[in-house]
Structure formats: structure tokens, C-alpha cells
């Protein structure tokens with residue numbers, strides 16, 4: 070039986086008084102990777118920010134495991150079990166890797182922080198011998214791991230990832246996507262925005278295409294990969310659109 | 311050489327300790343709230359006078375009056391933040407700088423109205439210096455100030471690197487937006503920043519009174535060396551600010567030592583040393599001597 | 606009070622009001638146009654006052670000079686001296702975040718104060734410089750002299766106003782206003798804009814020096830007490846924000862309005878019972894401090910809000 074984790078229904082949201090996304094609907098089930106793709110400026114980041122209470126909501130409804138989180142504040146969402154990794158500036162660069170992970174526990178202390186940390190270091194073994202290093206000195210891929218690790222430290226049910234592979238080499242891209250599959254299998258749902266659409270659709274359980282702030286296409290990752298229209302418009306060449 | 315240590319180095323470290331304690335607050339507030347707090351010196355003044363009242367009313371020594379000074383100064387800082395700084399939080403920070411300029415004036419004129427403008431001392435009479443190894447003559451108050459500052463430095467380091475609140479503060483200083491995404495309660499962290507900054511300012515204020523006397527311009531006059539210390543240490547880095555304060559305190563005293571038969575500068579220009587250091591830092595190393603934020 | 610008494614009071618009010626209007630216009634060039642925070646106005650004011658005092662007063666053994674030079678020469682040199690100080694500090698600070706300039710300007714004011722108090726050969730230390738002349742003193746005396754002086758002051762207000770307007774309407778002035786409030790943009794701007802910022806700061810400093818010189822001529826005597834940083838620096842800031850920073854007419858209106866309030870508080874505090882009378886000047890300071898906070902929170906755009914649309918800055922990433 071699948072359980073609905075996040076339900077975004079006909080949401081309009083944006084900055085100030087200006088709506089950027091209009092009537093968007095997105096669902097995320099338990100232990101699913103849901104990917105959002107779409108051209109630059111389509112409103113993908115805006116959608117994630119809307120879920121995470123970082124901008125203005127105008128209409129619609131958002132529920133998280135059955136509770137309404139429409140117009141909720143970020144600080145209240147973290148304890149509920151949502152965490153997020155922004156697109157850029159997503160680690161505290163002057164804090165050590167260890168401290169970055171610790172910060173992830175402050176807003177919503179997990180039952181056993183040490184065990185959670187150990188679990189995350191199992192997932193990201195690269196970080197094990199870098200714990201004392203400043204996060205700002207790590208490579209791009211390792212910084213992404215720290216960022217995702219920090220988000221996982223609060224034992225969330227859902228994490229929101231904004232372009233976790235932006236700027237990474239293709240080799241690292243595989244690594245990160247592999248890790249995300251493991252994260253999912255450990256019981257965390259993932260809603261992520263991706264520019265590397267083809268690869269992202271390959272690991273996605275379900276996916277949405279956003280254009281001009283509106284839902285354009287949706288389907289399982291495999292369905293969208295097979296769809297001619299989607300392929301032509303959004304997956305041209307296989308890299309970034 | 312012995313003379314240098316007794317009459318220049320030790321007083322320099324004492325002065326530097328006072329600058330350091332004040333500069334920590336300036337540096338933390340800059341790191342977390344991102345503005346230069348021009349009322350910080352006057353928070354020191356408030357602390358010095360609060361302790362003076364406790365000394366008068368309760369007849370206790372100045373050091374024992376420190377908790378009282380801390381409470382009054384923290385209240386003043388929290389009130390100033392609530393009434394005058396918080397309403398401006400969403401504007402460019404320079405408006406808060408202007409507001410803090412006004413708070414400096416408000417605090418000082420309250421002190422002047424309540425306590426008058428004559429300078430006061432915590433205690434009268436001559437204290438015999440402690441003599442070590444028959445050569446080092448160190449005033450008791452200097453020993454107290456230096457040891458207390460050393461202890462506070464260790465505590466501050468522990469606080470920032472080990473405790474949850476300390477790490478939260480460093481996280482907010484590093485990237486306030488990301489801290490919000492991580493769900494940290496920024497307003498709570500700001501309150502604690504004020505409490506710590508004001509408490510250290512209060513202690514520094516009492517130390518000034520202990521070292522010299524208590525007067526209403528006490529804190530305002532220290533603003534320049536405190537800013538210089540915070541800049542030298544790299545603004546937003548409290549431990550750097552402590553190092554910066556000590557360097558400036560020692561430099562000020564050392565510059566008046568007759569190394570080559572003549573003093574480097576006239577003693578009345580001591581506070582120019584801080585300014586020169588500040589200018590050099592702004593020209594050559596605006597990021598300060600040390601790396602990292604809030605450490 | 607009979608009519609001449611009131612008229613006399615108004616002349617005195619307009620004289621100091623005019624001097625503050627010059628300070629305020631100068632500050633508007635620095636802050637209103639350039640976004641450059643000057644917390645050391647009193648220092649520039651003092652440099653101008655002492656330069657003018659030394660150059661125009663009659664010879665004295667107590668301090669350097671005086672050189673008995675014409676007042677116009679004194680005014681020009683006061684502006685130049687103050688402008689040089691402004692140039693030195695601007696060179697260092699224009700490229701940094703506004704707070705750094707704020708801290709450095711506190712420092713420069715402090716050093717100037719130190720020099721004035723300590724260099725007795727130059728300034729006669731804390732005793733100050735006396736017998737500073739006023740313009741056309743030989744021809745007018747008594748109340749007529751006061752009227753002549755107020756006209757003189759307001760002529761210079763007019764000059765300052767014209768210079769400020771030119772600066773504001775120059776092409777760079779427009780660019781500056783567009784980027785002023787955005788520190789990130791300001792930090793990444795090119796050399797040309799830095800040069801314009803330096804220029805606005807220097808021109809502002811020049812007129813702060815001129816304002817100082819005028820006050821020295823007005824009081825005929827100038828000592829370190831007259832450069833109390835709080836009074837001068839604070840009042841100028843309150844005036845500019847209340848008047849409407851970015852707007853030159855606002856700067857003048859703010860100067861007059863706040864100077865009126867400041868003068869009224871004197872009248873009010875004089876009514877206090879005798880043991881409070883000694884404290885009245887502190888209570889006035891307190892009131893001015895609170896007034897600044899009020900203006901900052903409730904009245905930020907001022908009496909004459911800046912006309913050109915401000916660039917909107919989004920706080921979100």
C-alpha cells in the first residue's frame with residue numbers, strides 16, 4: 070500500500086504579489102523519487118520554495134502526510150519532517166563537515182543523533198575522513214553530499230532537492246543519483262528538481278514537466294522518457310535542455 | 311626591559327583585554343545582524359554605572375557587582391533591539407547603523423541624566439601591587455582583569471565550537487538564508503547574540519572603571535579601538551576580535567615606550583594607534599587577520 | 606516679547622539653521638546620492654572651522670597665525686582642507702561595505718579632535734581661537750551685522766544647493782542612485798563609479814568644512830567644545846532623514862524643521878524645576894535620539910521624499 074506523503078493541489082505561489090507558478094499539482098508517495106524537469110525559469114525552484122514555506126502562497130492546498138501546510142513557516146516544517154537543500158549556497162562553508170551535520174539536528178532533534186549520523190556516513194563514506202574539514206574546502210560533489218547529509222540529519226520523511234547535480238562532472242552525477250536511490254530505499258521520499266533530465270528520469274518513480282509555471286506533462290520516469298513530445302522538447306541531446 | 315613589562319606590557323594587556331571583551335560583541339553582532347553597532351561602547355558605560363550603583367547601594371566590591379551590571383546591560387541591549395533595531399530588520403542594514411548611532415545617544419543621555427557627568431571611582435585608596443620574583447610589580451586589578459579575560463576567552467571558544475547555540479550562531483553568521491532553510495530560529499539566536507555581546511560589554515565596562523574611573527564618555531571613547539580590534543580580527547570572528555583587542559592594547563602602550571631614547575608617539579596620541587591599525591587593515595586586508603566566520 | 610526681539614530671534618534661528626542646512630546638503634551628497642555613511646561629520650566641520658579661524662583671525666601668540674586673510678579666502682581654504690581629509694578617507698573606504706566607512710569616519714573625527722586638543726601651537730588647545738572676524742564687520746554693527754551675516758550664510762546655502770543639484774542630475778548621479786541601496790551591486794561596481802563616489806564624498810566634505818568655517822565666523826570664537834561630535838553629527842543625520850534623504854530641498858527643510866524642534870526643546874527644558882535644569886541638555890539629547898528613532902521607523906521618506914523611483918531590491922535569493 071502506498072501512502073501519500075506530499076500533496077500539492079492547484080497551488081499558485083510566487084514572490085511579493087506576483088504569482089510565478091499557477092495551479093500546480095504534484096504528488097509524492099512514500100518512498101518515491103519524484104522529479105521535476107522543465108526549462109530555465111519555468112518555476113521549478115519556486116515550486117520547491119512554495120512547499121517549504123519560503124515564498125508567498127496565493128491559492129490551492131498543500132498537505133503533508135495529511136496535514137495542511139499551506140502558508141506554514143519553514144521553521145515549523147522541519148520538525149514535521151520536511152527538509153530541503155537549496156540550489157546554491159547549500160553548505161555552511163566555514164563550519165566543519167561534522168558541524169554542518171549537527172546543524173541539521175537543531176531544528177528537529179532526531180531520536181538518536183549519533184546513530185543517524187553514523188547511518189548518513191554509511192551512505193556517504195567519502196565524508197568519513199573529512200569530518201573535521203571546513204565544508205567550503207570540499208569539492209563540489211562532496212559539498213552536495215554534506216548538504217544532503219545535513220538535510221537527512223533530522224530524520225525527515227521528505228526531502229526537497231534543488232538541482233543536486235548542478236555543476237558536477239558526469240561521473241559524480243552517477244554517484245549522487247546512486248546515493249539518492251539508497252536514500253529513497255532507506256524510507257525517505259524525495260522531491261527533486263533536475264537539469265540533467267534524462268538521467269533524472271531514469272531514477273524517477275514519477276515525474277512532472279513544468280513549463281511557464283504550469284503543469285505540462287506528467288507520468289512515470291519511463292513513460293516520459295518514452296514520450297516523443299517530451300523527448301523532443303526537453304531531453305534534446307540528453308543533457309540540459 | 312623589566313620596566314617595559316611592568317609599566318607598558320602589563321597595562322597594555324589589561325587595556326587590550328578590555329578592548330577584546332568589547333570587540334567580541336561588535337564582531338558577533340556584525341557577523342549575525344550584519345551591522346556595525348555604534349551603541350556598543352555606551353552599553354559598556356551602562357554596565358559600568360549599573361555596577362557603580364550596586365557598589366554604592368550594597369557596599370559590595372566592583373567585581374561582585376558584575377552580575378548586576380550584566381543584567382542591566384543585557385536588558386538595555388534587548389530593549390534597544392526590540393524597540394529600535396528589529397523594526398528595521400528588513401531594510402538595508404545601514405539604517406540599523408544609523409539607529410544604533412541614536413541608541414548610543416539615548417543610552418548616554420540616560421546615564422548622564424541619572425548619574426550626572428562627574429567621574430566616579432569604585433573604590434578610593436591605593437592598592438599595593440603584587441610582586442613576583444622580586445621584579446614584576448603587577449597591580450591586583452590588572453591580574454584580575456587579565457585572568458578573567460583569559461577565562462572568558464576559553465569559555466567563548468568552548469561555547470562557539472561545542473554548544474548547540476554556539477554552532478547555531480556560527481551557522482547564522484555563515485549564511486542566514488541557509489540557516490533559515492535548516493529551520494533555525496533566527497530571532498532566538500539574535501536574542502542570544504545580544505545577551506552575550508552585552509554581558510561581555512558590561513564586564514568590560516566594569517573593568518574600565520576598575521582600571522581607571524567611571525565617566526559617561528567611557529564607552530563612546532572606546533568605540534574606535536573596539537572597531538579597530540574587530541576589523542583586525544576579521545569582522546564576525548569573536549576570537550579574532552580578542553586577538554585584535556590584545557594587539558591594539560599592547561601596541562598603544564608600547565608606542566609610548568622610549569625604545570630608542572624617545573617615545574614613538576606622544577602618550578596623548580595613544581588612541582591614534584588604533585586608528586592607524588584600522589586604516590592599514592582597511593587598505594591591505596579588509597577581511598582581517600584570521601579566516602572563517604564567528605570563530 | 607516685542608517685535609524686534611522676535612525678529613532678532615528669527616535671524617539667529619535662520620543663521621544656525623542655514624549653517625545646518627549646508628551640513629545637511631553636504632551629507633545628502635555623501636549619503637543621499639552616494640550611499641556613503643559618514644559618522645564623523647563633526648571632524649570635517651572642525652577642520653573647516655579651525656582652518657578659517659587660523660587664516661582670518663588677527664595675529665596671536667597663542668596659536669598659529671592668525672593671518673588676517675579675507676574671509677572668502679578662509680572659506681575656500683576651509684573647504685579645501687576638509688576636502689583633502691575627505692579624499693584620503695574616501696580613497697580607502699569607497700570600495701568597502703558602508704559600515705567600514707562608518708567606522709573609519711568615527712576614527713578620523715577622533716584623530717582630528719585629538720590633534721585639536723593636543724597641538725596647542727596650532728589651535729591653542731582647549732582654550733580655543735578667539736577674535737574671529739565676520740564679513741563686512743567694519744561697515745555694520747549690532748543687529749544690522751546679524752542680518753548681514755544671515756544673508757551671507759544663505760547665499761552659501763544657495764551655492765551649496767546648486768552644486769548638490771548638479772551632482773544629483775549628472776549622469777553618474779543617476780547611476781549612483783540606482784545602485785546605492787544594493788550593497789552587493791555596489792561592491793561589484795567598476796572603477797568609474799568608485800571615482801564618482803569618491804567625488805561625491807569629497808565635495809560633501811568640502812561643504813562640511815565650509816559650514817564649520819561659517820560657524821566659526823558666527824560665534825567669533827571656536828574651541829574644541831564647539832565640535833561636540835554628538836550634537837553636530839547627530840543633528841545633521843536626524844535632519845537629513847527627517848527632510849528626506851536624496852532630496853536637496855528636503856535636506857534644507859529637514860535642517861530648519863529639526864533645528865526648530867531642537868531650539869524648542871531648549872525652551873521646554875528651561876521650564877523644568879531647578880535641580881533638573883542642569884540635566885536639561887541631556888534630556889534634550891535623549892529627545893533627539895528618540896526623534897531619530899521615530900523618524901527612522903515612521904517617517905523614513907521624510908518631508909520631501911526622493912522623487913526618482915527607487916530601485917526595488919528583493920530580499921529573497
Ligand SMILES: Nc1ncnc2c1ncn2[C@@H]1O[C@H](COP(=O)(O)OP(=O)(O)O)[C@@H](O)[C@H]1O
Pocket residue numbers: 084089107108109110111112113114115116919921922
Ligand atoms: N526571489 C525572487 N523574486 C522575484 N522573482 C523571482 C525570484 N526568484 C525567482 N523569480 C522569478 O521566478 C521565475 C521562476 O524562477 P525559478 O523558480 O527560479 O525557475 P527555475 O528554477 O525553474 O529555473 C523566474 O522568472 C524568476 O525571475
Ligand SMILES: [Mg+2]
Pocket residue numbers: 113114115156231
Ligand atoms: Mg532553479
